[in-house]
Amino acid sequence: GQQLNQSPQSMFIQEGEDVSMNCTSSSIFNTWLWYKQDPGEGPVLLIALYKAGELTSNGRLTAQFGITRKDSFLNISASIPSDVGIYFCAGQPFNTDKLIFGTGTRLQVFP
Amino acid sequence: DTEVTQTPKHLVMGMTNKKSLKCEQHMGHRAMYWYKQKAKKPPELMFVYSYEKLSINESVPSRFSPECPNSSLLNLHLHALQPEDSALYLCASSQTRTYEQYFGPGTRLTVT
Secondary structure: OOOEEEEOOEEEEEOOOOEEEEEEOOOOOOEEEEEEEOOOOOOEEEEEEOOOOOEEEEOOEEEEEOOOOOEEEEEEOOOOHHHOEEEEEEEEOOOOOOOEEEOOEEEEEEO | OOOEEEEOOEEEEOOOOEEEEEEEEOOOOOEEEEEEEOOOOOOEEEEEEEOOEEEEEOOOOOOEEEEEEEOOEEEEEEEOOOHHHOEEEEEEEEOOOOOOOEEOOOEEEEEO
């Protein structure tokens, strides 16, 4: 099925560093969502974005809905070991039930 | 409360078995979803139910049969599966079809 371009594919950072990842698409989206998934568990919703240009924070996480509606980014500030996992972006096109998922960014945090 | 529950957590079944996966939510959501996820891949949509009616079937083989008995429950009936069907099966729900989806913890299915 269709997937979004998500980068980077993986990141290896030191505890305390900031992290940035993004998703891009050739199509426009009505909604952008960011999820975190731990091994063997379901994705957990981190942030939902509904308006172009919207900037939303959830603790150390900040995400933005691109002004063109074709991209979104997620920043994590002052990373900690429990930030380890796979981060997925997901976009919902207009007038559809479906979520289009990004390919995922695998984050490793070293103490 | 944004909890979606799934049972069982793990399931091992033979290719001739019949089994069912169960999903439940009590958030009053009217859209429910089944996804299949292979290792290191994003979830792949299988089925969407909206107001207890099947609205999307992503060309899933008939050996997977979904059922939505009421607005809180979603089942996935499995019969004559293949080893390549082994995966993490995720259920999700949303307020309606165009709102954010909340996922359950998944059922790890192994077909032997």
